[in-house]
Amino acid sequence: MxxxxxxxxxxxxxxxxxxxxxxxxxxxxxxxxxxxxxxxxxxxxxxxxLEADCTIPAEYILMMHYMDEIDPALQRKIANFLRGRQSADGSHPLYTGGDGDLSCTVKTYYALKLAGDSPDAAHMRKARLWILAQGGAAKANVFTRIMLAMFEQIPWRAVPFIPVEIMLLPRWFPFHPDKISYWSRTVMVPLSILCSNRVKARNPLEIGIPELFIRPPAQEKRYFSHVNTRLGKAILVLDRIGLLMEPLIPGFVRRQATARAQDWFMARLNGYDGLGGIFTAMVNAYEAMDYLGISADNEQRQIARAAIDKLLVVKGDTAYCQPCxxxxxxxxxxxxxxxxxxxxxxxxxxxxxxxxxxxxxxxxxxxxxxxxxxxxxxxxxxxxxxxxxxxxxxxxxxxxxxxxxxxxxxxxxxxxxxxxxxxxxxxxxxxxxxxxxxxxxxxxxxxxxxxxxxxxxxxxxxxxxxxxxxxxxxxxxxxxxxxxxxxxxxxxxxxxxxxxxxxxxxxxxxxxxxxxxxxxxxxxxxxxxxxxxxxxxxxxxxxxxxxxxxxxxxxxxxxxxxxxxxxxxxxxxxxxxxxxxxxxxxxxxxxxxxxxxxxxxxxxxxxxxxxxxxxxxxxxxxxxxxxxxxxxxxxxxxxxxxxxxxxxxxxxxxx
CATH class of the missing domain: 1.50.10.20 (Glycosyltransferase)
Structure with missing residues (x-):
């Protein structure tokens, strides 16, 4: 040179x-x-x-158990990938060389346990001890807690109030789906159907993770301890009031809101490329279609699942799922x-x-x-x-x-x-x-x-x-x-x-x-x-x-x-x-x-x-x-x- x-x-x-x-x-x-x-x-x-952290492949295993659509061979390959990404301290980071992340580690632990790993295995024991040292699974982020609520591991009061009635709000209202990002929109709309109806994962093996909690989840009172700003606390009060008032929502209003949410995400299913082209939105839509009674032999539902599977990367005895x-x-x-x-x-x-x-x-x-x-x-x-x-x-x-x-x-x-x-x-x-x-x-x-x-x-x-x-x-x-x-x-x-x-x-x-x-x-x-x-x-x-x-x-x-x-x-x-x-x-x-x-x-x-x-x-x-x-x-x-x-x-x- x-x-x-x-x-x-x-x-x-x-x-x-x-x-x-x-x-x-x-x-x-x-x-x-x-x-x-x-x-x-x-x-x-x-x-x-396009590789992400272990959250996405772990969520793929969780989806299989949520739907009772388990592919043992694929699950084994994803589990191999997840084990290979564990850090020396037992945690799973958000990126190579990063510090351990509680939510990622909780999801990975649960996915591996669903895949058949014994809690007494060395890698599982290390992960569990690390999770407990961070305050336990109750301290995980909102998306992780929603998953845990669906799998009946924590009560629904542990997650934010996400009523499907947001679909009926006028655009001038302080919150409206059009006021958030595209990725948040595509994730939240089908998720609001699942959360409003307190869906339950099929979880055919009835596997839980009580060992990841410091105190029994039903007794935990600090699920929202991360909210520490004045505005955040004020909004949390409104959130809790909304949760208490939810039983007062008329049935016809909920049905109307659910229909609007369904129409919204079904119009955007995007064929074999999936809702929003992103994994989390695709999975929420697929699970919402199941809850709404769209049969397994429905063409749109089958395409929605195929769109998710197109994100898989399989290499020999390992596999992972891309976010998009x-x-x-x-x-x-x-x-x-x-x-x-x-x-x-x-x-x-x-x-x-x-x-x-x-x-x-x-x-x-x-x-x-x-x-x-x-x-x-x-x-x-x-x-x-x-x-x-x-x-x-x-x-x-x-x-x-x-x-x-x-x-x-x-x-x-x-x-x-x-x-x-x-x-x-x-x-x-x-x-x-x-x-x-x-x-x-x-x-x-x-x-x-x-x-x-x-x-x-x-x-x-x-x-x-x-x-x-x-x-x-x-x-x-x-x-x-x-x-x-x-x-x-x-x-x-x-x-x-x-x-x-x-x-x-x-x-x-x-x-x-x-x-x-x-x-x-x-x-x-x-x-x-x-x-x-x-x-x-x-x-x-x-x-x-x-x-x-x-x-x-x-x-x-x-x-x-x-x-x-x-x-x-x-x-x-x-x-x-x-x-x-x-x-x-x-x-x-x-x-x-x-x-x-x-x-x-x-x-x-x-x-x-x-x-x-x-x-x-x-x-x-x-x-x-x-x-x-x-x-x-x-x-x-x-x-x-x-x-x-x-x-x-x-x-x-x-x-």
């Missing part, structure tokens, strides 16, 4: 340095590119595993990486792969399908992409920006209509503060995070810097040709400048974490054409350089969502974070600096013989502090993108 003291003025010495280093770089890029192309589906898309799948996101980012590789002369095979991918994406664009977002923007025409294979009610702003940007970079006139529709839709989805949420507009009713149901603090989908930056990345590139986006861009830029942290970084809502957020914004600023010497950019560059590790890499753990004081830091570097830092620095004009050279060397040294990189750690939150993900594609296409961008910048300046 060029050294820190190398000049990029185009001298003979610089050219010789470039030639010596270029062959190594070219080989690394070619190897990664070939491996990535080899994983493309013939239809044109890429889809990588990410083909549109994976394909859009893979195309951006390949476009960078082929920026100065497209190789025929790569060119055809990119074209096939873009054609597949073009067919996936949502046009005028109904969507919940139309409540906030009734006159806005659809034009976005979902995250999953299909999710027509819930296009994703972030995915839409990435896919349309990739289409724009193709310079193919056949995608002009797709791009324009996407840009118009994104412009219309802007929130009042200038930023963008992932799925909803002005989803900022923050007081709702104080209701007892929302102990995860993730009931809402407010604007965030990373999604907003992706939107101006697209609109900024279109701005010169379409000045009608200028006001939208200016408002979003003002929002992003306000969101910059004092140290120069930006928070990353959908990727771990401040390195991800800072990468997002610096690419957006570059697309808009912000001067490289802009004070905000300079401050971000200083922050990024200060977080580089001695080995040349960058890393950041999910602990930064819990303690912002260690943002941009981790016990080890990762290919993912190193790639993001490099892309951010290159977007800021730092191509010749020593930090970039060291980062490139880190990627070259850590590349594996198969062409990819292997990061062990989770790299994104589903919900910060509560639920984390590992995108298995991030250590494949991001390093390729970073190395290709570096090579292109060097070539542009040296040759």
């Amino acid at each position: 060029l050294t820190e003291n190398s000049s990029l003025s185009g001298s003979d010495t610089d050219y010789a340095d470039f030639c010596r280093s270029s062959s190594v770089l070219d080989r690394a890029i070619a190897s990664a590119k070939d491996s990535l192309l080899g994983l493309q589906n013939p239809a044109g898309y890429w889809v990588f595993e 799948v990410s083909p549109v996101w994976d394909t859009g980012l893979a195309v951006l990486a390949l476009q960078e590789v082929e920026r100065h002369g497209r190789e025929p095979h790569s060119g055809q792969s990119i074209k096939t991918a873009l054609d597949w994406l073009a067919r996936k664009q949502l046009r005028d399908e109904p969507g919940d977002w139309q409540v906030q923007r009734p006159n806005l025409r659809g034009g976005g992409w979902a995250f999953q294979f299909g999710n027509s009610y819930y296009p994703d702003v972030d995915d839409t920006a990435v896919v349309a940007y990739a289409m724009m970079q193709s310079d193919s006139p056949e995608f002009a209509g797709n791009i324009r529709r996407a840009a118009n839709w994104i412009a219309g989805m802007q929130s009042k503060n200038g930023g963008y949420g992932a799925f909803d507009v002005d989803n900022t009713h923050y007081f709702l995070n104080q209701i007892p149901f929302a102990d995860h603090g993730a009931l809402l989908d407010p604007p965030t810097a990373d999604v907003s930056a992706r939107c101006i990345m697209l609109l900024g590139k279109l701005g010169n040709r379409h000045p009608d986006y200028r006001d939208v861009i200016d408002r979003c830029m003002a929002y992003l400048r306000k969101q910059q942290e004092a140290d120069g970084s930006w928070f990353g809502r959908w990727g771990s974490n401040y390195i991800y957020g800072t990468w997002s914004v610096l690419l957006g600023f570059e697309a808009v054409g912000v001067d490289k010497q802009d004070p905000g950019i300079r401050k971000a560059v200083v922050w990024l350089k200060s977080k580089q590790r001695e080995d040349g890499g960058w890393g950041e753990g999910n602990i930064s969502y819990h303690d912002a004081g260690i943002r941009g830091e981790f016990s080890t570097g990762t290919a993912f974070h190193t790639s993001l830092a490099l892309l951010a620095l290159l977007a800021a004009g730092e191509v010749g600096c020593g930090e970039v050279e060291a980062g490139v060397d880190y990627l070259l040294k850590s590349q594996r013989v198969h062409g990819f990189w292997e990061d062990e750690y989770f790299n994104a939150p589903g919900f910060p502090k509560f639920f984390y993900l590992k995108y298995h594609g991030y250590d494949k296409f991001f390093p390729l993108w970073a190395l290709a961008r570096y090579r292109n910048e060097i070539r542009r300046r040296v040759l």
Whole structure:
């Protein structure tokens, strides 16, 4: 690689340095590119595993016992997976290397006991002792307590009041399903049917977990001890009053509300892609269909179950269940990486792969399908992409920006209509503060995070810097040709400048974490054409350089969502974070600096013989502090993108 003291003025010495280093770089890029192309589906898309913590596979086993639909062979494989994820102290964490999580450990313990593991087994004993040391299962979160109530392990007074009558509330009411995020909506509506009717799991083996409670559940009085704010306590009082008054709800009102809830989720079942495209909503809908008397041979019910099973990943003697799948996101980012590789002369095979991918994406664009977002923007025409294979009610702003940007970079006139529709839709989805949420507009009713149901603090989908930056990345590139986006861009830029942290970084809502957020914004600023010497950019560059590790890499753990004081830091570097830092620095004009050279060397040294990189750690939150993900594609296409961008910048300046 060029050294820190190398000049990029185009001298003979610089050219010789470039030639010596270029062959190594070219080989690394070619190897990664070939491996990535080899994983493309013939239809044109890429889809990588999307792994969560043990909660989801544990819930799959719990679902089988709830419904009395037990597949012993599959259960055994999932149990093997769960045992393999246990920490040394007996707990199960929310992400690799994280602290144990009580709710995750309770669900995993129960799932393993249902699967046949003896409470006296060493791993079960360790888990039980750890759970009891945290206060027992009574201290678990709301979703876990709802599951325990369904399995008759705790009384229903231990869970929040979730009446199905919420479906009858007017939109001006302080709480309404339209005021919460799409994922909360799709989970809560079928769940309200189950909770209102105090459903009971079939639990054919009649297995319970009384050993996980410090005092008998019926005697426990502190199920809501986690509510500690004044507003939260006031809402809890209303919640308890509502629970006491529930018997006074007329039967015809409950029947009307139940019918409306059923109509709502049945209209959104989404075929083989499932309600909302997410596991928890799918399971709630499937169990609600069972309670409502929809027979097992009903086609919609069978498809709903098949949608859940499509999330399974089976490998030999282990299996786990994904929370959802990410083909549109994976394909859009893979195309951006390949476009960078082929920026100065497209190789025929790569060119055809990119074209096939873009054609597949073009067919996936949502046009005028109904969507919940139309409540906030009734006159806005659809034009976005979902995250999953299909999710027509819930296009994703972030995915839409990435896919349309990739289409724009193709310079193919056949995608002009797709791009324009996407840009118009994104412009219309802007929130009042200038930023963008992932799925909803002005989803900022923050007081709702104080209701007892929302102990995860993730009931809402407010604007965030990373999604907003992706939107101006697209609109900024279109701005010169379409000045009608200028006001939208200016408002979003003002929002992003306000969101910059004092140290120069930006928070990353959908990727771990401040390195991800800072990468997002610096690419957006570059697309808009912000001067490289802009004070905000300079401050971000200083922050990024200060977080580089001695080995040349960058890393950041999910602990930064819990303690912002260690943002941009981790016990080890990762290919993912190193790639993001490099892309951010290159977007800021730092191509010749020593930090970039060291980062490139880190990627070259850590590349594996198969062409990819292997990061062990989770790299994104589903919900910060509560639920984390590992995108298995991030250590494949991001390093390729970073190395290709570096090579292109060097070539542009040296040759």
